[in-house]
Amino acid sequence: xxxxxxxxxxxxxxxxxxxxxxxxxxxxxxxxxxxxxxxxxxxxxxxxxxxxxxxxxxxxxxxxxxxxxxxxxxxxxxxxxxxxxxxxxxxxxxxxxxxxxxxxxxxxxxxxxxxxxxxxxxxxxxxxxxxxxxxxxxxxxxxxxxxxxxxxxxxxxxxxxxxxxxxxxxxxxxxxxxxxxxxxxxxxxxxxxxxxxxxxxxxxxxxxxxxxxxxxxxxxxxxxxxxxxxxxxxxxxxxxxxxxxxxxxxxxxxxxxxxxxxxxxxxxxxxxxxxxxxxxxxxxxxxxxxxxxxxxxxxxxxxxxxxxxxxxxxxxxxxxxxxxxxxxxxxxxxxxxxxxxxxxxxxxxxxxxxxxxxxxxxxxxxxxxxxxxxxxxxxxxxxxxxxxxxxxxxxxxxxxxxxxxxxxxxxxxxxxxxxxxxxxxxxxxxxxxxxxxxxxxxxxxxxxxxxxxxxxxxxxxxxxxxxxxxxxxxxxxxxxxxxxxxxxxxxx
Ligand SMILES: Cc1cc2nc3c(=O)[nH]c(=O)nc-3n(C[C@H](O)[C@H](O)[C@H](O)COP(=O)(O)OP(=O)(O)OC[C@H]3O[C@@H](n4cnc5c(N)ncnc54)[C@H](O)[C@@H]3O)c2cc1C
Numbered sequence: 001x002x003x004x005x006x007x008x009x010x011x012x013x014x015x016x017x018x019x020x021x022x023x024x025x026x027x028x029x030x031x032x033x034x035x036x037x038x039x040x041x042x043x044x045x046x047x048x049x050x051x052x053x054x055x056x057x058x059x060x061x062x063x064x065x066x067x068x069x070x071x072x073x074x075x076x077x078x079x080x081x082x083x084x085x086x087x088x089x090x091x092x093x094x095x096x097x098x099x100x101x102x103x104x105x106x107x108x109x110x111x112x113x114x115x116x117x118x119x120x121x122x123x124x125x126x127x128x129x130x131x132x133x134x135x136x137x138x139x140x141x142x143x144x145x146x147x148x149x150x151x152x153x154x155x156x157x158x159x160x161x162x163x164x165x166x167x168x169x170x171x172x173x174x175x176x177x178x179x180x181x182x183x184x185x186x187x188x189x190x191x192x193x194x195x196x197x198x199x200x201x202x203x204x205x206x207x208x209x210x211x212x213x214x215x216x217x218x219x220x221x222x223x224x225x226x227x228x229x230x231x232x233x234x235x236x237x238x239x240x241x242x243x244x245x246x247x248x249x250x251x252x253x254x255x256x257x258x259x260x261x262x263x264x265x266x267x268x269x270x271x272x273x274x275x276x277x278x279x280x281x282x283x284x285x286x287x288x289x290x291x292x293x294x295x296x297x298x299x300x301x302x303x304x305x306x307x308x309x310x311x312x313x314x315x316x317x318x319x320x321x322x323x324x325x326x327x328x329x330x331x332x333x334x335x336x337x338x339x340x341x342x343x344x345x346x347x348x349x350x351x352x353x354x355x356x357x358x359x360x361x362x363x364x365x366x367x368x369x370x371x372x373x374x375x376x377x378x379x380x381x382x383x384x385x386x387x388x389x390x391x392x393x394x395x396x397x398x399x400x401x402x403x404x405x406x407x408x409x410x411x412x413x414x415x416x417x418x419x420x421x422x423x424x425x426x427x428x429x430x431x432x433x434x435x436x437x438x439x440x441x442x443x444x445x446x447x448x449x450x451x452x453x454x455x456x457x458x459x460x461x462x463x464x465x466x467x468x469x470x471x472x473x474x475x476x477x478x479x480x481x482x483x484x485x486x487x488x489x490x491x492x
Pocket of ligand 1: 012013014015016017035036037038041042043044045057058060061062194247248249250278279280311378431432433439440467468469470474475476477478480
């Protein structure tokens with residue numbers, strides 16, 4: 001097509017949602033410009049390279065490969081030519097405070113044996129839980145996750161089934177109905193934290209994640225999640241489109257209720273036939289659309305939403321390998337429910353924590369120099385409503401994590417660290433313009449999901465669309481890739 005006659009789309013942000021949206025628009029014949037405020041793509045999946053180590057900043061667990069494969073197919077290519085996904089077994093090891101552990105995998109027999117090892121009387125309840133998880137997967141992920149929810153009729157149609165599935169119950173309450181052992185209750189309920197939700201509050205529809213992992217497996221992209229980002233970038237470029245870095249959008253230009261383009265922080269204006277925002281949804285409404293009268297998503301409404309937790313992540317490299325550690329380990333702290341309340345409700349930074357420890361070099365040693373290991377240790381923390389000065393707290397908090405890892409999992413750790421870097425909610429707010437420094441946008445509560453979440457087509461402005469964690473269906477790589485797929489459905 002003649003480039004001058006091609007409609008032009010601007011995509012704000014190069015997170016997975018933005019890249020997937022750009023590819024889908026490119027496949028529809030749009031000329032696409034992606035504007036990214038950072039110096040590299042990926043957003044939460046940015047890659048930090050330091051002292052010969054490579055650290056994926058955020059997502060590490062790849063669960064639904066076909067959502068990526070579809071994007072390659074749209075470009076007439078095969079994903080496996082560009083990216084290798086390695087299936088993990090076990091998916092992850094959960095280490096409890098009493099020293100016992102549980103290995104989570106996709107093998108039904110192994111899982112039954114693990115449940116029986118910890119709590120023989122819970123095997124039957126576990127089987128019933130898995131059936132409930134599967135039912136919610138088919139409805140929650142396969143049906144609701146692909147529905148646009150741009151009108152309330154869609155929501156009305158979903159309500160009877162949601163009521164039947166007892167989606168008014170929390171994940172925690174649902175799990176407690178099936179198993180008695182506290183450790184198993186933790187194993188089966190902690191998944192909503194992957195997408196920023198409090199297991200004590202978010203709808204039990206999210207127990208679907210257990211079945212989703214079993215159905216699709218848990219994978220690691222060789223070369224790191226950054227290899228997926230680069231792969232998608234390659235697709236964008238193969239369509240003749242491009243990304244501009246260090247380009248912060250200051251506002252979305254709106255004339256007579258139609259998005260006409262964007263203005264950058266340096267004053268430059270870029271016109272477009274269509275604008276897609278992959279920037280933080282609260283930031284988009286409150287800042288990028290600050291001058292636009294809004295009926296539903298007013299500043300007050302945006303401010304009154306419940307936001308997901310923040311995360312503290314310590315990236316570090318060691319001059320030796322810790323081959324006793326799996327690729328993914330979750331080291332539980334002494335408290336579970338009370339810690340969740342500190343993070344989500346009381347919004348205080350507790351002295352204790354649970355840590356998700358990522359060791360990518362267990363699967364791909366090329367991410368660190370020879371004989372070394374790369375790690376990240378993630379601790380869920382309250383978002384910026386908490387009274388925490390992260391500039392002063394970051395180092396003592398990191399040291400506390402180091403001490404706990406050294407004591408429980410990694411002997412000699414303090415003497416083997418050769419490189420180190422941290423991120424925290426203040427950094428999320430400043431770098432990524434994340435509202436309240438929340439790591440996953442608005443919390444996936446029932447009252448903030450489906451029709452109640454930001455639609456993928458703006459209700460306020462024509463020619464304006466949204467993708468990414470803050471929009472329907474929600475956070476996580478599968479969620480944001482699905483948001484771009486729904487964009488394809490709602491585009492006129
Ligand atoms: C530490 C961590 C671990 C995670 N682990 C997993 C996991 O293992 N598996 C999983 O599936 N998910 C995981 N997630 C969730 C997943 O990473 C996110 O939900 C997803 O990557 C968010 O993608 P997004 O499309 O919303 O864009 P984002 O990644 O949020 O990117 C948005 C982009 O927009 C840019 N931007 C913002 N404002 C502007 C502006 N005004 N102008 C220009 N650019 C702008 C930002 O710089 C950023 O690059 C994790 C998240 C975190 C934080």
